Each structure stands twice: as structure tokens, then as C-alpha cells.
Amino acid sequence: MSQSTSPSSHVKGPTEPFDINVDDASFAKLAEWRKEYGDIVSVTPLQRKSQALVLNCPEHVRHVLVGNHRNYSKGVGFERVKMLLGNGIIVSDGDFWRSQRRMIQPAFHRKIVGSLAAMMVTCNERKQADWQAKAEQALSINLTEEMSELALEVILRALFSDDLDRLIESTGSNPFSMLVEDVTRDLKLAMRFRALTRHVAHIMDNRRRESRIEHDFLSLLMETKDKDTHLPMSDKALIDEVMTIIVAGHETTAGTLNWAWYLMSQHDNIEAELHAEVDALGADPAFEDIATLRYTRQLIDETLRLYPPVWLFSRKAIAADELILDGQITKVSQGADIFLCPYLLHRDPRYWDRPDECLPERFSDDQIKERNKDVYYPFSLGSRRCIGEFFSLVDMQLHLGLLARHFTLHHVPDKPVDIEPHINLRARHSIFMRPEVRKA
Ligand code: HEM
Incomplete structure (x- = not known):
């Protein structure tokens, strides 16, 4: 695949125009592009007006959702949701x-x-x-x-x-x-x-x-x-x-x-560990038992890592902005469409060992402490x-x-x-x- 012009010269992306949506084609493309172009992918729109940027690293996720969140409104796709939700x-x-x-x-x-x-x-x-x-x-x-x-x-x-x-x-x-x-x-x-x-x-x-x-x-x-x-x-x-x-x-x-x-x-081993935990309760769980159900919670966290229900977030840049990573600046133009894909970051081998395997112990307190906390955001940040x-x-x-x-x-x-x-x-x-x- 050759590479298109982009907002900053170090940012690459596919030459063929494409509109990112919530569908199979976009899902496949996003994974392919991450492999080929890395942390920032610039995508020329097909029918939309604005250049799209796909951000694949935790630093940029934090910038858009936390650091400069006031500059990012809800993005493409939300018009459809508006029909449902006013x-x-x-x-x-x-x-x-x-x-x-x-x-x-x-x-x-x-x-x-x-x-x-x-x-x-x-x-x-x-x-x-x-x-x-x-x-x-x-x-x-x-x-x-x-x-x-x-x-x-x-x-x-x-x-x-x-x-x-x-x-x-x-x-x-x-x-x-x-x-x-x-x-x-x-x-x-x-x-x-x-x-x-x-x-x-x-x-x-x-x-x-x-x-x-x-x-x-x-x-x-x-x-x-x-x-x-x-x-x-x-x-x-x-x-x-x-x-x-x-x-x-x-x-x-x-x-x-x-x-x-x-x-x-x-996974028999996961089932056995969860059974041991719930059996140890001695009675059916109530709200007071939530803190005791630690392994159950780890399984839920791991499930949300592997299958984050909101697998793609879209935002629109209200004004021009800059993303900075390792001293390198990427310009975001006003109106740019921004896409964040928790599914991909949750399975990125740079941050997760054996990323496609179900290992609930990843969410033990010790392992959570050792990890960059922004590589996991099933509930957003x-x-x-x-x-x-x-x-x-x-x-x-x-x-x-x-x-x-x-x-x-x-x-x-x-x-x-x-x-x-x-x-x-x-x-x-x-x-x-x-x-x-x-x-x-
Ligand atoms: C596994 C369960 C859930 C997951 C993974 C999940 C995930 C998310 C994510 C990722 C967002 C941010 C979306 C964005 O900014 O584009 C969000 C927002 C929201 N969620 Fe959930 N959600 C879950 C359950 C729930 C439940 C049970 C409720 C209500 C009872 C709920 C109500 C909302 C509302 C109202 C917002 C909008 C918040 C705002 O923009 O201020 N969610 N959720």
C-alpha cells in the first residue's frame, strides 16, 4: 500500500479514500492500518468532508478523552444514534x-x-x-x-x-x-x-x-x-x-x-476458579459481597478487554490541535474526524502479553499497577x-x-x-x- 499526504509528514495512511464506520469493512481496515502505519493513521475521506485520524496509542487516547477533551465533540455516527436517543x-x-x-x-x-x-x-x-x-x-x-x-x-x-x-x-x-x-x-x-x-x-x-x-x-x-x-x-x-x-x-x-x-x-481453569470463589460465599451473593467477588470481577474486566462493547469511539476536533508523542508533533486540523479503537489497544502486543488469550489474572491489583492504565478503556476515560x-x-x-x-x-x-x-x-x-x- 502506498501512502497519502497527511496533516504532518511523519503521519501515514492508505492512499485509497475510505469512510470509517461501525461495520466489518472498517473493523478489518483499522487492524490492517495499525500494523502498517502505527500509532497515527491518516485516512482521506470518501464522501465525508474531513480528513480522519485513527489514534492507536494510549497517550493520544488520553489527550482526546481527558487532556484536551473540551476540544472534541461527539463525532460521525452519532447522527444515527440521535435518531434513537434525541x-x-x-x-x-x-x-x-x-x-x-x-x-x-x-x-x-x-x-x-x-x-x-x-x-x-x-x-x-x-x-x-x-x-x-x-x-x-x-x-x-x-x-x-x-x-x-x-x-x-x-x-x-x-x-x-x-x-x-x-x-x-x-x-x-x-x-x-x-x-x-x-x-x-x-x-x-x-x-x-x-x-x-x-x-x-x-x-x-x-x-x-x-x-x-x-x-x-x-x-x-x-x-x-x-x-x-x-x-x-x-x-x-x-x-x-x-x-x-x-x-x-x-x-x-x-x-x-x-x-x-x-x-x-x-476455559475449565477459569470456570473452576470462579466456582471456588462463589462457592466460598456460602450463600447467594448480595450487594455486600461485591468486593469479595474479586475473581468474578477479573473475569468481567478481561471479557471487556477482549470484547469491549463500544469498540470504536468517534470525535470531531472543534478547533485545530496538536498531538505530541516522543517530541514529535502531529497537527489536527479543525473539523478532523478522530477515531479511537479500544478493541485494538486492548489487544496491542506492545502492552499485553499473549493479547488474544483470556487471562483474568491480568486484572489482579499487582498486574494493574504495573501497566499503563490508559491501554484499557472499555468505559472510556x-x-x-x-x-x-x-x-x-x-x-x-x-x-x-x-x-x-x-x-x-x-x-x-x-x-x-x-x-x-x-x-x-x-x-x-x-x-x-x-x-x-x-x-x-
Ligand atoms: C458493560 C457495560 C457498559 C459499557 C462497556 C459501557 C461503555 C460506555 C462507553 C465506552 C461510554 C462512552 C461512549 C463515548 O463517549 O463515545 C459510555 C457512556 C455512557 N454510558 Fe455506558 N457502558 C456500559 C453500561 C452502561 C449502563 C448499565 C448504563 C446505564 C444504566 C450506561 C449509561 C451510559 C451513559 C448515559 C453514557 C453517556 C455518558 C456521557 O456522555 O456523559 N452504560 N458507556
């Missing part, structure tokens, strides 16, 4: 984002998450009963779909409490299940999903009419006020944030659990770091802790197990498992 915090920028983030942040405080943990356990106990019945009949389960349903239920109950049951009763089924049933995230799905905002508005109206405050995210968002203006969110903003939390919290968690079980099913990180970690630890105490999942080979780099990195085909009840 102007929710995952897509908004600037002062509006800052005000929304400040108002939403308290809802994700450890104490609130802790108080939602009992609900997470209840959802998992239902799953346990279901797997017990399946195991007794030697039936297999569609793990990918089940993790999707479970993650969706947890997030909907965290938002709506028992109003979810009332909604299901009045409409005959869970209208949000479309996110499980229809895995495309295309325009048609976006329109159908936006139509669900009426249910959120209805729940809000009922709560206001009944002066009812629940212990859940929705009531916290309805009550919160901007600390400068002392005004609550508009209903439009509130609904956008609810839809954002559903989408941001659902597929990411579901995908991670799907891969975690799959990895366990492929800096002020736009995932707001639901703690919620999802508790959710996933409780799930694995509880279900792995009772079951071993045996992989039932069906279609090839492969990744699909879509908006999220997910399994291309559903993964099937046969649950076996573990002997006491």
Missing part, C-alpha cells in the same frame, strides 16, 4: 451535556446502585428457576437472547420499578422487548423505538397525578434540579435521558455477560466516562455470582462463534448453552 447525554455536547450530566450523576451514586441490587438479585433468581427447569429437561438455551432479555429487564426495573408490570399488563407485552427481538439498529427500529416515548410520558403523568415518588432512576430524574438555575429537566430532555439509559445500559451489559459465559465455557459503570459491574457480578453458584453452562456448538462489529461489538450469531445443575 439529545440524551450520550450524544449531547457542551453546556447542555454538562448540565444534564450534573443532574443525572447523583442517580448513579453507589448508595442508589446498592439499593437497586435487591431488584437485580430478584431478576436473577427468576432466571435461576428458569434454568433449573431447562436443566431438568436437558434443554439448551439461547444465551445471547437470554442475556439481552435479562439486561433489559434490570435496566427497565431500575427506571420504572413496578410501573413496568403495569405497562406490560396494559399493553399485553413488554413494548421495550423490541430491542431484544430486533437486533438491527436501523432507521425503522429507531422510529419504532422513539414511538415508545409515549409510554414513558404516560408513566411520568401517572406519577405526577398520584404524587408518587418511587425509589428508581425515573423518580430521581424527575426530581433533580440544575444546581445553577434550580430548574428541573424539561419533559423532552427527561424522556431523551430515559431512552438513552435504556439503550446505553442494555446491549453493553448483555453482550459482556454473553461473552463472559462463553469464555468460561471454553475522563469526564464523559460511562455513567453506568458501577451499576453495570454490580449487575454483572451479581448475575455471574448467583448463576455460577448453581449452574455450569456447556457450549452447544451451532453457528461459528464470531464477533460482529456493529454500534456495539456483539456476537454475530446467537450462542447456545446447555445448563447443568452443579452438585452441592
Whole structure:
């Protein structure tokens, strides 16, 4: 491959124009280019207007997400997400984002998450009963779909409490299940999903009419006020944030659990170590056990390293900027499209020994201390770091802790197990498992 002109002469890239997207072609190209051109790749756009830079080293990731983050707004691809989420915090920028983030942040405080943990356990106990019945009949389960349903239920109950049951009763089924049933995230799905905002508005109206405050995210968002203006969110903003939390919290968690079980099913030693940890609890885990479930957490961290759900980040440079590495300056022009790929950095052999192998002990305290911490960023870094990180970690630890105490999942080979780099990195085909009840 020959090399194109670029913003700084040391920066190389492919000659053929290309627009980077969240799809198979871009996934393959990004890996190829990193091998060929290294830490910074300059890509000439095909239909877009701006030159793109792909940044493959932790120093530049930190610069864009932390050091000079105010100069980088959300980038290409977020227009599509906007159709789903309106102007929710995952897509908004600037002062509006800052005000929304400040108002939403308290809802994700450890104490609130802790108080939602009992609900997470209840959802998992239902799953346990279901797997017990399946195991007794030697039936297999569609793990990918089940993790999707479970993650969706947890997030909907965290938002709506028992109003979810009332909604299901009045409409005959869970209208949000479309996110499980229809895995495309295309325009048609976006329109159908936006139509669900009426249910959120209805729940809000009922709560206001009944002066009812629940212990859940929705009531916290309805009550919160901007600390400068002392005004609550508009209903439009509130609904956008609810839809954002559903989408941001659902597929990411579901995908991670799907891969975690799959990895366990492929590594007897990992499964044995996790079993030893959960068995030592003596009872099913509760929120208080989260700190004890250290190996479970290491498996989750390793799963997020190998399969980061948000595998590609895009940003746009608001003004011209400079990236500096080993004294060398790379110019970033105003409007440049920036791409960061945690998937590639998480598997970069310069930072990870045996990068493609699943080794949860990489996330022991000692090994974490020895590593550059910016080579791992499944939840992003800096002020736009995932707001639901703690919620999802508790959710996933409780799930694995509880279900792995009772079951071993045996992989039932069906279609090839492969990744699909879509908006999220997910399994291309559903993964099937046969649950076996573990002997006491
Ligand atoms: C394994 C689970 C999860 C992963 C890997 C994950 C990852 C991420 C990442 C990488 C971002 C930053 C995206 C960017 O800046 O372009 C993000 C933002 C966000 N996440 Fe998560 N997430 C997870 C679970 C959740 C959950 C459970 C929730 C809600 C309950 C949630 C809510 C959000 C929100 C609202 C944002 C936008 C934050 C902002 O821009 O201020 N996420 N997440």
C-alpha cells in the first residue's frame, strides 16, 4: 500500500479514500492500518468532508478523552444514534451535556446502585428457576437472547420499578422487548423505538397525578434540579435521558455477560476458579459481597478487554490541535474526524502479553499497577466516562455470582462463534448453552 499526504509528514495512511464506520469493512481496515502505519493513521475521506485520524496509542487516547477533551465533540455516527436517543447525554455536547450530566450523576451514586441490587438479585433468581427447569429437561438455551432479555429487564426495573408490570399488563407485552427481538439498529427500529416515548410520558403523568415518588432512576430524574438555575429537566430532555439509559445500559451489559459465559465455557481453569470463589460465599451473593467477588470481577474486566462493547469511539476536533508523542508533533486540523479503537489497544502486543488469550489474572491489583492504565478503556476515560459503570459491574457480578453458584453452562456448538462489529461489538450469531445443575 502506498501512502497519502497527511496533516504532518511523519503521519501515514492508505492512499485509497475510505469512510470509517461501525461495520466489518472498517473493523478489518483499522487492524490492517495499525500494523502498517502505527500509532497515527491518516485516512482521506470518501464522501465525508474531513480528513480522519485513527489514534492507536494510549497517550493520544488520553489527550482526546481527558487532556484536551473540551476540544472534541461527539463525532460521525452519532447522527444515527440521535435518531434513537434525541439529545440524551450520550450524544449531547457542551453546556447542555454538562448540565444534564450534573443532574443525572447523583442517580448513579453507589448508595442508589446498592439499593437497586435487591431488584437485580430478584431478576436473577427468576432466571435461576428458569434454568433449573431447562436443566431438568436437558434443554439448551439461547444465551445471547437470554442475556439481552435479562439486561433489559434490570435496566427497565431500575427506571420504572413496578410501573413496568403495569405497562406490560396494559399493553399485553413488554413494548421495550423490541430491542431484544430486533437486533438491527436501523432507521425503522429507531422510529419504532422513539414511538415508545409515549409510554414513558404516560408513566411520568401517572406519577405526577398520584404524587408518587418511587425509589428508581425515573423518580430521581424527575426530581433533580440544575444546581445553577434550580430548574428541573424539561419533559423532552427527561424522556431523551430515559431512552438513552435504556439503550446505553442494555446491549453493553448483555453482550459482556454473553461473552463472559462463553469464555468460561471454553476455559475449565477459569470456570473452576470462579466456582471456588462463589462457592466460598456460602450463600447467594448480595450487594455486600461485591468486593469479595474479586475473581468474578477479573473475569468481567478481561471479557471487556477482549470484547469491549463500544469498540470504536468517534470525535470531531472543534478547533485545530496538536498531538505530541516522543517530541514529535502531529497537527489536527479543525473539523478532523478522530477515531479511537479500544478493541485494538486492548489487544496491542506492545502492552499485553499473549493479547488474544483470556487471562483474568491480568486484572489482579499487582498486574494493574504495573501497566499503563490508559491501554484499557472499555468505559472510556475522563469526564464523559460511562455513567453506568458501577451499576453495570454490580449487575454483572451479581448475575455471574448467583448463576455460577448453581449452574455450569456447556457450549452447544451451532453457528461459528464470531464477533460482529456493529454500534456495539456483539456476537454475530446467537450462542447456545446447555445448563447443568452443579452438585452441592
Ligand atoms: C458493560 C457495560 C457498559 C459499557 C462497556 C459501557 C461503555 C460506555 C462507553 C465506552 C461510554 C462512552 C461512549 C463515548 O463517549 O463515545 C459510555 C457512556 C455512557 N454510558 Fe455506558 N457502558 C456500559 C453500561 C452502561 C449502563 C448499565 C448504563 C446505564 C444504566 C450506561 C449509561 C451510559 C451513559 C448515559 C453514557 C453517556 C455518558 C456521557 O456522555 O456523559 N452504560 N458507556
